[in-house]
Each structure stands twice: as structure tokens, then as C-alpha cells.
């Protein structure tokens with residue numbers, strides 16, 4: 001359940017800042033580019049350190065601009081507290097390495113960002129923390145998840161919509177299951193943004209973002225966010241962030257605060273454009289399937305409709321001609337930019353099997369349903385007709 005409510009509508013909360021400078025009356029939070037903070041005298045310094053006096057110590061521990069972003073995202077996600085991190089991967093590492101230790105395991109969907117998959121599958125194993133992967137889209141998912149749980153299972157981790165398959169996880173159902181085992185459900189909400197989906201309201205205990213994407217929204221920063229209950233967030237901060245140190249710079253926090261002001265209108269536009277393009281591509285002769293949760297043909301369209309306000313700006317499609325066709329398409333787009341990342345003003349196109357998900361083995365790609373013909377598209381804010389024309393021209397370049 002969300003712990004933080006106020007009387008304003010979502011769009012208003014998105015625009016209004018959290019005022020950290022009541023004395024200077026800034027409309028926009030200033031950038032506090034300082035490594036450290038001065039103490040008045042010995043007792044003040046000792047008091048700030050032991051928490052008996054308010055104040056800042058050092059930017060790795062806390063910074064007013066970063067605090068401002070953390071409070072704003074906590075408000076938008078309906079959480080009690082948040083931590084800003086140097087990247088989305090830093091957020092995922094901080095959460096997973098705090099919640100699990102040697103000899104522990106966790107459940108994760110097998111369709112996740114390639115960097116997340118590598119962290120789970122290659123690096124956490126070195127600490128004797130074992131991922132147990134499940135395919136979210138196949139039948140009896142809840143029974144399959146339950147069969148993987150034991151007394152050393154520490155959390156469940158999902159992305160929804162999932163990268164790059166656009167699979168939808170029923171957050172309420174998974175949260176219920178996690179609750180039965182008294183473990184937290186962690187949701188990577190990067191693809192939706194808090195404007196379109198609020199996992200904490202659906203029972204998740206922790207939300208993660210790559211703030212690099214829709215939160216920043218302009219393709220000019222790398223950042224991450226963790227949101228949740230106060231005690232849990234504080235635990236992640238003291239156990240991991242303060243001493244491993246992957247914190248966000250105040251400048252990046254400021255850029256994300258700036259980007260956030262337009263989150264609602266950007267997400268509305270990304271979503272309407274993506275639906276238009278998904279419908280336009282759905283019956284294209286060179287495409288075997290379009291993956292977009294807003295399409296009625298998506299197997300979890302009804303779940304998406306229930307837990308999302310709109311369906312966001314990312315879609316995938318399988319080309320009948322496989323990898324050679326994907327290569328031709330990506331070499332022939334002119335408006336769409338061939339680049340990884342997503343959630344930017346610019347439309348970005350990429351080939352997961354050879355790019356974002358090249359960390360997967362051929363077998364893992366197959367298990368996750370990531371074909372060599374799959375192309376991922378992040379719809380930007382250009383005119384949808386121009387994007388569609390560009391895609392159609394590039395599709396025409398594919399032989400057959």
C-alpha cells in the first residue's frame with residue numbers, strides 16, 4: 001500500500017517540486033554541487049554525525065538536490081522513501097545484494113534487461129546468491145514460481161512490461177505469492193514510469209527504475225532509483241549505498257527533476273504514438289508478430305489494462321526473415337536512431353539478441369522468447385506518421 005498520499009492529482013504532483021530552500025524561495029531546486037558541508041563547531045559536527053542535530057555531512061551520504069529528487073519520486077510512486085543511485089544497474093545491485101547473501105536464492109523473470117540478467121546470472125553467483133529464473137508468459141506461472149521457493153528464497157524480481165519481450169507480469173498476483181512466503185516483490189518499473197503504473201499500490205514492496213529512461217526523459221543522464229518502505233530503504237542505504245558508494249551526482253538529480261516536469265505529457269504522447277505504430281505494423285507482411293501490451297492480441301492485454309494507465313512507448317516485433325532482415329531494417333532506418341536505451345524524446349531502435357541482450361546465451365535467449373528476428377523500438381516524440389513512413393521504407397528494403 002502506498003504510505004504517502006496528498007490531495008493533488010498525479011499531473012500536479014509531477015509538475016510541482018519539493019521545496020528544499022524555503023529561505024531562498026526557489027521555484028526550481030538549486031544544484032548543490034558540493035562534496036562536503038561545513039559544521040559550526042565540534043559539537044555541531046558530532047551532533048550531525050550521530051543524528052541528534054539536522055544537517056548534511058558529505059554528498060556520498062546525502063545531498064539536498066538528490067534528497068529533493070528522492071522525495072519527489074517517493075511521492076510519485078506512493079512510497080515512503082527513495083534512494084537515487086548512479087545508474088539503474090547500481091539500484092538493482094544495491095537492492096539484490098542487500099536482500100540476499102551467501103547460500104540464498106531468489107526468483108527472477110527470465111525476460112529482463114541484459115545487464116540485469118548478467119548481474120544475476122554471472123556476478124551474484126560469485127557471491128553464492130543464486131537466481132531461479134522463470135518464464136513469465138507461459139502457463140501455470142504461479143505454480144512454477146511456488147515450486148522454486150524454499151526457506152532460502154529472499155525476494156522475487158520482475159520487470160513489467162519486460163525488456164525486451166514486453167511480457168506483462170500480474171503484479172497483484174505475484175505480490176500475493178511473495179506475501180505468502182513473507183518475502184518482498186521487487187518490480188523494475190522502468191518501462192512504465194510511475195505515471196502509468198504504481199507497483200507499490202498493487203502490493204510490491206520495492207520499486208526500481210533506470211532513471212536514465214523515462215524519468216530523465218531526454219537521453220542525457222545515467223541514473224537509478226529505489227523506492228519502498230522507510231525501514232527497507234534505510235537498510236539498503238546503510239548496508240550498501242553508504243559504503244559501496246554508487247550515488248547519484250547532484251547535477252544528474254537536477255536534470256532528472258527537470259525532465260520529470262513533463263513526465264505526464266511525454267508518457268501520454270509516447271503511449272499514443274506506440275499504439276499507432278503497433279497497429280500499423282501488426283499486419284505487415286514482413287512481420288510475424290508485434291509485441292505491445294496495448295494491442296488486443298497481446299496475451300496479457302487485460303492484465304496490462306488493469307494495472308497500467310496507458311501502455312507506454314516501447315514495442316517489439318519479430319521479423320519473418322530473422323536476423324538478416326533485422327540487419328537490413330536497422331541499416332535502412334533514417335529517422336529512427338540505431339541506439340540502445342529507451343524512453344528518450346528521440347525514437348530509438350535496436351536488436352536485442354546482438355545488443356542489449358547479448359549477455360544471454362543462445363539457450364537463455366530461446367528460453368526467454370527473444371528471437372534473432374526481434375527488434376525493439378522506443379517511440380519518441382516525433383510525429384507518428386514520420387516514424388511509420390521511416391519504418392515502412394526500411395521494411396521495404398528487406399528482400400522477399
Ligand SMILES: Cc1ncc(COP(=O)(O)O)c(C=O)c1O
Nearest residue numbers: 087088089113163190210212223
Ligand atoms: C528495464 C531496465 N532496467 C534497468 C536498466 C539498467 O539501467 P542503467 O542503464 O541506467 O544502469 C535498464 C537499461 O536499459 C533497463 O532497460
